[in-house]
Structures are given as structure tokens and as C-alpha cells.
Amino acid sequence: MKRVLIVDDAIFMRMKLKDILEKNGYDVVGEAQNGVEAIEKYKTEKPDLVTMDITMPEMDGVAALKGIKEINSAAKVIMCSAMGQQSMVMEAIQAGAVDFIVKPFDSDRVVESLNKASK
Amino acid sequence: MDDTSKYRDLFFEETDEYLQTLNDCLLQLERNPQEKSILDEIFRAAHTLKGMAATMGYKTMTELTHSMENVLELFRSGVSSINTDIISLIFSCLDKLSEIVEDLRIEKEVEYNIQDLLKKLDNVVNGNSNSVVVEKEITFSVSNDEISDTDSRVIRSANEKSYNAFNLAIRLSKTCLLKGARSYLVVNKLEQQGDILQSDPSAEKLEEGDFDDVFKLIYLTKLQEEDVKEIIEDIAEIEAVIIEKVEQDEIAITEALVEEVVQGKEEVSSPSELSQNKANKKEGSKKEEKGNVHQINQSIRVDLTRLDSFMNLVSELVIYRTRLEDLSNQYKTTEINEPLEHVARITSELQDLVLKIRMQPVNVVFNRFPRMIRDLSQELDKEIELIIEGEETELDRTVVSELGEPLVHLMRNAADHGIESAGERLAFGKSKVGKIKLSAYQEGNKVVINVSDDGKGINPEVIRESANRKGINTRGLGERDLVQLIFNQGFSTVKNVTNVSGRGVGMDVVKQKISSLGGSIEVNSEVDKGTTFVIKLPLTLSIIQALMVTVGQETFALPLGIIEKVVKVQQEEIIKSHSNEVYMYREKAIPVIRVNEKLCVESTRDNMHIILILLGEQHYGLLVDDLIGQQEIVIKKLSGVLSDMREYLGATILGNGDITLILDVGNLCNEGAGGKLE
Structure with a gap:
């Protein structure tokens, strides 16, 4: 079972995502509400996949992605973005994000992304 | 889309928080339009709201937040600068959003007309669209x-x-x-x-x-x-x-x-090299962001009813602990004493803890005022500065949630009637900007909240006139007493009713509300200097200090907070006046209420104790047989048939397992006064 770390500042979003993932056979091993926490949790949990929100307080998702990539350059991070954040998404892809999903989350789409990323 | 109903509660809770953040930050932004970190936070909150609304499938809300975000993006990227019109526009969007959220919360289906707002937002965006395009072309011109x-x-x-x-x-x-x-x-x-x-x-x-x-x-x-x-x-x-x-x-x-x-x-x-450069630039600005952003505490959300039943269980634990202690003393079982002491310590720690858990900072109520005062000052065309102090002071959740309404009333009054217009203020030699100060602090087991303004104050003579017109007897009242009359029912000195405040119902309602929370309110005012309202509230409603008394064979508890003095009296000190009995206290005759008669309890004692109660401005004397002592009691509400008995506030269980009724002194005395009129 693939182990996933969910990063989002809104509890609501984390719950929603967790629900989708757990229904589809992923093991959510941790949640973080900002980039700083995300990096900490990445170190301790060493998840197979990370879903990373872009707009967050403390440290945003793109910076956290870079931090995680420094720890493990093969880390698989999927960005969670909203419409209108195209440039941030591109920056994230540039920094090595494996994929991105767009809010509002469509469960099929989320699962597709994680399945493909975890290949 | 998946079934989202189970996220509803969470959605609304978080939405409320984000709306509040938006409100707060917009106010900050209006003061410091250059502050990028505030703008970033506003943007983030709007953005998260949009995402949440879209996930829940709330289309109107998504649409509105999306347009707001577009506008905010312009400011964030520095394409446009912020002005008051824009802030007001975003405020009206927030109001609309709150309205929508409220209706969604009660699952009311309403068609909203947000086209106006959307159009205005679009105008802002389009007004700037040319420069945006130019910028993009420069970035990607290769x-x-x-x-x-x-x-x-x-x-x-x-x-x-x-x-x-x-x-x-x-x-x-x-x-x-x-x-x-x-x-x-x-x-x-x-x-x-x-x-x-x-x-x-x-x-x-x-x-x-x-x-x-x-x-x-x-x-x-x-x-x-x-x-x-x-x-x-x-x-x-x-x-x-x-x-x-x-x-x-x-x-x-x-x-x-x-x-x-x-x-x-x-x-x-x-x-991609270009975007790399851009990324570097962005990173630089992000570092500055860190300092100002809200710190998020580690916390979980708990259903209030669970907290209430936790509270109840702890109270019961306290009761049985006391009972155990009694038994242990009775049977002199010394081996049990030591573990029992531990139990005692732990239960009282538990009790403290659950009380603390129920505490909420008054901030929850205060945070709506900056926005309110801003709107009021525009509406009334006055310049008003709001100073808030001690917003971290904590109170029991129930008290906090009931506090909003009376405080709103006081704040509105201060802005409407207290603070003068800028011109008047200058003529009086005051600074142009009126000040309203809202402060809270803890004092013993009470929390004091002050609402003060440096406006025109309350003129006792105006009060006297108005009182006389309404047929209220003002003879013998000092200036201070006259001012307190504003708490009387149906009393208002303003000739014109404005839509901000003043409909002649108000201060009495405020007072009633505060009293029902077990608190008190008084007013100090100086003509042309300003008015201060002092509200005192108990920290918690469920555990109180009580005076235990006996009447005949029965034991009763009286909340200690309202007791002013206890005096031993002889039968002859109680004087008959007309059909009632009075007791002379500080050269004033105060009505006497015989608790045994009121409650139909048999009592044959001649020498008794009179408990002097201060309810608002009026003293009452309650006659009881004997005093047992002071004790901390846990109030249990009476339910079912018993809840109709207005003489009692509730009941409590004593250490020996006995149930004792807590007297609702307010109702007892008011009924006593009612009797006097007959």
C-alpha cells in the first residue's frame, strides 16, 4: 500500500483528500498544514507520495517542494492547485513536481494522478 | 462529486474563520496599503474559500470568490494600487458572502443577485487588463x-x-x-x-x-x-x-x-530560464511574508455538547469525591485517606482543566468591532478610532457567546450618541478623531469589560427632564444615580430615532442580558468628557460560590455574588409598613422577603438572619433561619416539570449526597416587589 502525506492548510481540504485516497487504497500516513510541517513530516514519515497545496501560510507549497527535493531528489510530489495558479504550477513542475491536480477535486482525477505518479 | 454533507460542519466552521480573517486583514490593509504580507494573507484566505466552496458545489460563492481573487491578484502583482473604494467593494463582497454562507448553513435555497458585484469587480479587472497583457508579453516573448x-x-x-x-x-x-x-x-x-x-x-x-x-x-x-x-x-x-x-x-x-x-x-x-528568474524573485519576497502571518496553534475541534457532558461528569466526580471523604471521616478509615487525597487533588485539577477548556478569549466577540466602527464612522460621517485592549482575556464559552449583542449595542451607542462630529469636537477643543476604547481584563474570579468613549457624555439634567416627562420620580437622586436611570425600561433621551441606535429599548435589554449572565453593569459619565460602561462578568456559569442557609428543615443555596451583607436580626427590627415589612438599612427602608413564607416552608424561629441582596440599584432583605457557610457548588439545571419553578436557579448535590435547591434570588425579590404593588 502506497504511503501518502497530505499537505494543505485547510482541514476541510485535507479531510476531503484523505477520504478520497483511503477509499482508493492509499495509506495516509500524515497531514501537514504548511510547508515547514510538510518538510518535517517528510523526514519522519518518508512517504511514497506527497500531495502539496500551493497557497499555504509559513511556507508555500512550491518552497516546500524544493525543500523536499533537497532531502530526496526522487521524491514524488503532486501539487494541488486552483484555477489561476498556472505560473505557480509551472514553477513547481520546473522544480520537479511529478504532477498536479486542480481544485475542486474530482476523485477520479485525483486517483488517476496518484496511480500514475506511484508507478 | 462525492457526498459532501459530512464536511458541512467543518466547512462552515472554517469558512467563518476565513471570513473573519478577510475582514481583519482588509481593515489592516486599509491602514497600511503598502503591506504586502497582509495582501498575501487576504489573497490566500479568498483563495482557500474559493476552493472550499467549489468542492462543496456552492456555485454562487465560488463565482464571487473567484472574481474577488482576480481583483486581489491585480494588487498582489502590483499592477493596481489599493484605494478606499476597492476596500469598500471587497467589504461588500464579504458581506454578500456572509449572507450566502448563513443561508447555506440553514440550507435555504436563495437566488442571489451577485451580478452587480461581479460587474464592479470585473470593471476593476478590465480597467487594468491592458497593462497585465503587456507584462505577460514581455515575460514570454521568446x-x-x-x-x-x-x-x-x-x-x-x-x-x-x-x-x-x-x-x-x-x-x-x-x-x-x-x-x-x-x-x-x-x-x-x-x-x-x-x-x-x-x-x-x-x-x-x-x-x-x-x-x-x-x-x-x-x-x-x-x-x-x-x-x-x-x-x-x-x-x-x-x-x-x-x-x-x-x-x-x-x-x-x-x-x-x-x-x-x-x-x-x-x-x-x-x-524556462526566465521563469526560473521569476521564481527566485518570488522566493525573496516570500521570506518577508513569514513574520506577519497568523500563527496556527495545534488544536482539535470538539463538539460543544461533548464538552458539556464532560463538564457534567467532572462535576459529578467532585460530588462523589466529597461523599467519599465524608464516609472516610465517618468510619475513620485511615488507609483510605491517602489515596483519597490523591483523588481529591486529581479531581480538582480535572475540574480546573475542564473549566479552562471551556474558556474562550473575548476576542471572538471583539473582532467584529473594528469593522463595525469603520462602517459606522462612514455612515455617521464621524472620525472614530477604536482601541481594543485585553482581547486575549478568557471567559466561559457560554458567557462569551451571549456577550455579543449587548456589546454591539453599547458600541453603537458610543459611536452614535457619544462621539460628536469632527466639527463639534474641534469647537470643544478636543482632538478631531473620537476615541472608543474596548478593554477587558480579569479581576479575581470576575472579568471586567469596559466600553468607554471620549464623547459628549451623559448630561444628568437631560436625564432628569426626560425621566420626569416619563413619570419617573427623580427626587433625591444624585447625579450618579440619575445617569443610572438609562438602564430603566423604555428610557431613551434621543429625540430622533436613527437607524444606528436608539429606539428607546436598549439599555434595559443590555442590563437584563448582563444580569442573566450573572454579571453587573454600571455607567460612569462626565459631561463633555465621555462615558464609560463597566461590565463585570463571572468567569464561569456552572460552578459558583454559594452561601448555604437553612429555612425550617430545608437547606438552600444562595449565589454569593449578589449578597452584600448578612445581619442577625431580632423580630422587632422588622417594621410593618402598610401591608409589607421593611428593614432599615443605611437609613433606607428596604423590603423584606420571608423565604419560609415565599416557599411555604414551616419555620418557627424567632431570631433570624437577614441577607441583604443588591439587585441592580435596589436592596432587598431575605429572611432565613440559619447560616451554614460558604461553599463551592456545581449548578445543575432543573429539567422537565421542575424547570417551571421560577424560585429556583437549579439544584446542587452536596458532599453528603443531599440535594439542595439553589434560590433564584432575582425572581424571588421581583415577585416580592410585585406583591407590594397589589
Whole structure:
């Protein structure tokens, strides 16, 4: 079972995502509400996949992605973005994000992304 | 979309928080329009709201937040600057949002007219759209015309070096939302294993997502066809891909052409270099952001009813602990004493803890005022500054949630009647800007909240006149007493009713509310200097200090807070006056209420104790037989049939297991006063 770390500042979003993932056979091993926490949790949990929100307080998702990539350059991070954040998404892809999903989350789409990323 | 109903509560809770954050930050922003971190936080909150609303499927809310975000983005990118009109516009959007959220909360289906707001927001965006486009063009102006000129030669040269060239046609799925980013991801993945020679549409259009579902690439790589296919198919949101190998030409190549490969490569990669630069810049600004952002505490959310039942259980634990202690003393079981002491300590710690858990900072109520005062000062055309102090002071949750209404009333009064217009203020030699101060602090087991303004104050003579007109007797009242009359029912000195405050119902309602919370309110005012309302509230409502008394065979508890004095009296000190009995206290006759008669309890004692109670401004004397002492009791509400008995506040269980009723002194005395009128 693939182990996933969910990063989002809104509890609501984390719950929603967790629900989708757990229904589809992923093991959510941790949640973080900002980039700083995300990096900490990445170190301790060493998840197979990370879903990373872009707009967050403390440290945003793109910076956290870079931090995680420094720890493990093969880390698989999927960005969670909203419409209108195209440039941030591109920056994230540039920094090595494996994929991105767009809010509002469509469960099929989320699962597709994680399945493909975890290949 | 999945079933979202179970997230409803969470959604509303978080939405409330974000709306509050938006309100707060907008106010801050209005004061410091240059502060980027505030703008960022506003943007983030609006953005998160949009995402949440969209996930819940609330279309109107999504639409509105989306438009707001567009406007905010303009300011964030520095394209436009902020002015009061824009802030007001965003405030009205927030109001609309709150309205929508309230209706959603009660699941009311309403068609909203948000077209006005959307139009205004759009106007702001469009007014600036030209400059935005220009900016984008500068960022992505590198074209790949030169590559297409030379691409056939490049391919030939590459083939020589065992590269394969492919014609790719990629179709994105119809539901793909960020086409630009998606195609960028494809290009990025491919470039890890080779080079893109040419793209159709051009790279810039690709990045902007300015194409239909299909885009075409010429791709140069050492990989085989199947590998390329696999790379692309492993990317999400790709509906189909067509791969065609470009046939090899037998024309020989020259060194110069190979160089062109390199050159072409550089040209392709330059847009990404540009965005790299941009990224670096962004990172710099993000570091500054950190300091000002709200600290998020580690916390969990608990259903209030669970907390209430936790509280109840702890109270019961306290009761049985006391009972155990009694038994232990009775049977002199010394071995039990030590563990019992531990139990005692732990239960009282538990009790403290659960009380603390129920505490909420008054901030929860206070945070609505900056916005309110801002709106009021615009509406009333006065300049008002609001100072808030001690917003971290904590009170029991029940008290906090009941506090909003009376405070709103006091604040409105201060702004409307207290603070003068700027012109008047200057004429009086005061500073142009009126000050309203809202402060809270803890004092013993009470919390004091002050609402003060430096406005015109309350004129006792005006009060006297008004009182006389209404038939209230003002003889013998000092200036201070006169001012307290504003708490009387149906008393208002304002001649014109404004829509801000003053309908003649008000201060008495405020007073009632505060009293029902077990608190008190008084007013100090000086003409032309200002008015201060002092509200005192108990920290908690469920555990109180009580005086235990006996009447006949019964034991009763009286809340200690309202007791002013206890005096031992002889029968002859109680004087008959008309049909009632009075007791002379500080040379004033105060009505006496015989608790035994009121409650129909038999009592034969002659010498008794009189408990002097202060309710608002009026003293009452309660006659009881004997005093037992002071004790901390846990109030249990009476339920069912018993809840109709207005004489009792509730009941409590004593250490010996006995149940004792707690007297509702207010109701007892008021009924006593009612009796006097008959």
C-alpha cells in the first residue's frame, strides 16, 4: 500500500483528500498544514507520495517542494492547485513536481494522478 | 462529486474563520496599503474559500470568490494600487458572502443577485487588463521561428548522432483545467530525455493554455517510440497520443549545422530560464511574508455538547469525591485517606482543566468591532478610532457567546450618541478623531469589560427632564444615580430615532442580558468628557460560590455574588409598613422577603438572619433561619416539570449526597416587589 502525506492548510481540504485516497487504497500516513510541517513530516514519515497545496501560510507549497527535493531528489510530489495558479504550477513542475491536480477535486482525477505518479 | 454533507460542519466552521480573517486583514490593509504580507494573507484566505466552496458545489460563492481573487491578484502583482473604494467593494463582497454562507448553513435555497458585484469587480479587472497583457508579453516573448527554419537540418544532424526524431500529437482530456500547466508538464518530462524542436501552437501559447485540446511537438531523443509513448501516457489528463517517426534523409551534415542544434536548444530553454528568474524573485519576497502571518496553534475541534457532558461528569466526580471523604471521616478509615487525597487533588485539577477548556478569549466577540466602527464612522460621517485592549482575556464559552449583542449595542451607542462630529469636537477643543476604547481584563474570579468613549457624555439634567416627562420620580437622586436611570425600561433621551441606535429599548435589554449572565453593569459619565460602561462578568456559569442557609428543615443555596451583607436580626427590627415589612438599612427602608413564607416552608424561629441582596440599584432583605457557610457548588439545571419553578436557579448535590435547591434570588425579590404593588 502506497504511503501518502497530505499537505494543505485547510482541514476541510485535507479531510476531503484523505477520504478520497483511503477509499482508493492509499495509506495516509500524515497531514501537514504548511510547508515547514510538510518538510518535517517528510523526514519522519518518508512517504511514497506527497500531495502539496500551493497557497499555504509559513511556507508555500512550491518552497516546500524544493525543500523536499533537497532531502530526496526522487521524491514524488503532486501539487494541488486552483484555477489561476498556472505560473505557480509551472514553477513547481520546473522544480520537479511529478504532477498536479486542480481544485475542486474530482476523485477520479485525483486517483488517476496518484496511480500514475506511484508507478 | 462525492457526498459532501459530512464536511458541512467543518466547512462552515472554517469558512467563518476565513471570513473573519478577510475582514481583519482588509481593515489592516486599509491602514497600511503598502503591506504586502497582509495582501498575501487576504489573497490566500479568498483563495482557500474559493476552493472550499467549489468542492462543496456552492456555485454562487465560488463565482464571487473567484472574481474577488482576480481583483486581489491585480494588487498582489502590483499592477493596481489599493484605494478606499476597492476596500469598500471587497467589504461588500464579504458581506454578500456572509449572507450566502448563513443561508447555506440553514440550507435555504436563495437566488442571489451577485451580478452587480461581479460587474464592479470585473470593471476593476478590465480597467487594468491592458497593462497585465503587456507584462505577460514581455515575460514570454521568446519565439521559436528560427528553429522551425532550421529544423529539418537539425533533425538530419541529430539522426547522425543516433537521435530519433518524432512527430507527436497529444490530446488532453476534455476536463483538463490548467491546460497550460499540463502541456508544460508534458514538455518538461520530455525534455528530461531529449529536446523539443518545435511546437504547435508556439511555446508561449502552449504555456498560456491558448489552444484547443490538441498540441503537436517535434521531439528529438535517444529513446525508442515505445518509451516516448510510455512517458506521455504516464502523465495524467492525457486522452490520446499519436507518435510518428520522422523519416531519415540521406543528406550529409556539416559541423555548422550541429552547432545550430545547440543554438536551437538554448532558444527553447530560455523561457524556462526566465521563469526560473521569476521564481527566485518570488522566493525573496516570500521570506518577508513569514513574520506577519497568523500563527496556527495545534488544536482539535470538539463538539460543544461533548464538552458539556464532560463538564457534567467532572462535576459529578467532585460530588462523589466529597461523599467519599465524608464516609472516610465517618468510619475513620485511615488507609483510605491517602489515596483519597490523591483523588481529591486529581479531581480538582480535572475540574480546573475542564473549566479552562471551556474558556474562550473575548476576542471572538471583539473582532467584529473594528469593522463595525469603520462602517459606522462612514455612515455617521464621524472620525472614530477604536482601541481594543485585553482581547486575549478568557471567559466561559457560554458567557462569551451571549456577550455579543449587548456589546454591539453599547458600541453603537458610543459611536452614535457619544462621539460628536469632527466639527463639534474641534469647537470643544478636543482632538478631531473620537476615541472608543474596548478593554477587558480579569479581576479575581470576575472579568471586567469596559466600553468607554471620549464623547459628549451623559448630561444628568437631560436625564432628569426626560425621566420626569416619563413619570419617573427623580427626587433625591444624585447625579450618579440619575445617569443610572438609562438602564430603566423604555428610557431613551434621543429625540430622533436613527437607524444606528436608539429606539428607546436598549439599555434595559443590555442590563437584563448582563444580569442573566450573572454579571453587573454600571455607567460612569462626565459631561463633555465621555462615558464609560463597566461590565463585570463571572468567569464561569456552572460552578459558583454559594452561601448555604437553612429555612425550617430545608437547606438552600444562595449565589454569593449578589449578597452584600448578612445581619442577625431580632423580630422587632422588622417594621410593618402598610401591608409589607421593611428593614432599615443605611437609613433606607428596604423590603423584606420571608423565604419560609415565599416557599411555604414551616419555620418557627424567632431570631433570624437577614441577607441583604443588591439587585441592580435596589436592596432587598431575605429572611432565613440559619447560616451554614460558604461553599463551592456545581449548578445543575432543573429539567422537565421542575424547570417551571421560577424560585429556583437549579439544584446542587452536596458532599453528603443531599440535594439542595439553589434560590433564584432575582425572581424571588421581583415577585416580592410585585406583591407590594397589589
